[in-house]
Amino acid sequence: MTPRVFTAVVNPTAGGSASAATLIPLARALREAGAELVVEYSRGLEHATALARGAADAGHVVLGVGGDGMVGTVGGALAGTDAVLGIVPAGRGNDFARQLGIPSEPSALAELLLRGEPRAVDAIEANGVPVLGSVYAGVDAVANLNANRSRWLRGSASYYVGALRAVAAWKPARYRVTVDGAEHRFRGYTVVAANSGYYGFGRHVAPDASVDDGLLDVVVVKHGPKPLFFAVMRELADGSHVRRDQVEVLRGREVRIELDDPDRVLPYGADGELPGELPVTARVLPGALRVLAP
Known part of the structure; x- marks a missing residue:
């Protein structure tokens, strides 16, 4: 199996330092397994949307790193496409990750991201804007x-x-x-x-x-x-x-x-x-x- 290539779209303010604290050990586990990881820091929700779509166009698995707002923005950018989303729960609520049973422990999350199979889930369109939860x-x-x-x-x-x-x-x-x-x-x-x-x-x-x-x-x-x-x-x-x-x-x-x-x-x-x-x-x-x- 060819190692996956990931782009992590990070909200640097979600949960204070939670994004960095979650991403650092996860990044180490992914790279040690032979996967490539690109990290992009978002300046806002519109920028996060653009980063997610650019990474998807490049064929990367796109990781939403942050809380529900960031995950919803990144996931919404990918809705209706063949791109694959990975969720890295690192915010205050993490409610969509909770619904899906996404692990927060770095080694378990890395295993899911490296070897898990994509699952089709529903989204919502709210006044024309994609929403997840x-x-x-x-x-x-x-x-x-x-x-x-x-x-x-x-x-x-x-x-x-x-x-x-x-x-x-x-x-x-x-x-x-x-x-x-x-x-x-x-x-x-x-x-x-x-x-x-x-x-x-x-x-x-x-x-x-x-x-x-x-x-x-x-x-x-x-x-x-x-x-x-x-x-x-x-x-x-x-x-x-x-x-x-x-x-x-x-x-x-x-x-x-x-x-x-x-x-x-x-x-x-x-x-x-x-x-x-x-x-x-x-x-x-x-x-x-x-x-x-x-």
């Missing part, structure tokens, strides 16, 4: 915004504190959600269109979601007392929140999330990033991405 719009997107702005906290702590601030200021949103043409109207906290079951630093928001079923799991958290949302946050650890009466799970191939209140503005999130404001249309891209995963 999920698209969400509500108090969680506001929490995401708060976490991204945090100067002192990192990882799950930043998200938890951001969520506390978001819930404290939250007023129920009036949603109009259309799933494969069927319209649903409700007041609530959030709507999550999930390809991957995890988001928000390991929270199991869509426990039955599968990355290769050609469907999105649409998790709706309807209105209730604010303590309800804190209870739901605790239950996200094991996915038991879906048993609550205020939580509904829909499934479909195309989801449009809108607000019924023309005077209100809400951001939507995607893979830990905040690409824009509602409305957003998310549709599944079945088997669009080839990734080295168990």
Whole structure:
């Protein structure tokens, strides 16, 4: 078997020094096995997209090194092509890697990258932009915004504190959600269109979601007392929140999330990033991405 050639697209800021700490022993293991590795440092998401496409055009396996934002950007750049993605989890959340069972230990990860077979998984197109894990719009997107702005906290702590601030200021949103043409109207906290079951630093928001079923799991958290949302946050650890009466799970191939209140503005999130404001249309891209995963 001819050794693979890799290009690692690195987010130098993801998780502080986590990218370097993860990549150095991994790079050593890959090179000792006879593989060639090129390391490219991204100046931003657009630059990461260009680096990924250039490496794919050269026939390299493209490694997304960082958190969900970087992995989503690199994977999104490769979606719909024959290129192969490798994931090096080195960020705060690593939720897509968690869904796929990607190992974080360098020797196990190197073995997967060197000898694993590409697996076809679904992606999402959100307002025309490829996304890997999920698209969400509500108090969680506001929490995401708060976490991204945090100067002192990192990882799950930043998200938890951001969520506390978001819930404290939250007023129920009036949603109009259309799933494969069927319209649903409700007041609530959030709507999550999930390809991957995890988001928000390991929270199991869509426990039955599968990355290769050609469907999105649409998790709706309807209105209730604010303590309800804190209870739901605790239950996200094991996915038991879906048993609550205020939580509904829909499934479909195309989801449009809108607000019924023309005077209100809400951001939507995607893979830990905040690409824009509602409305957003998310549709599944079945088997669009080839990734080295168990």
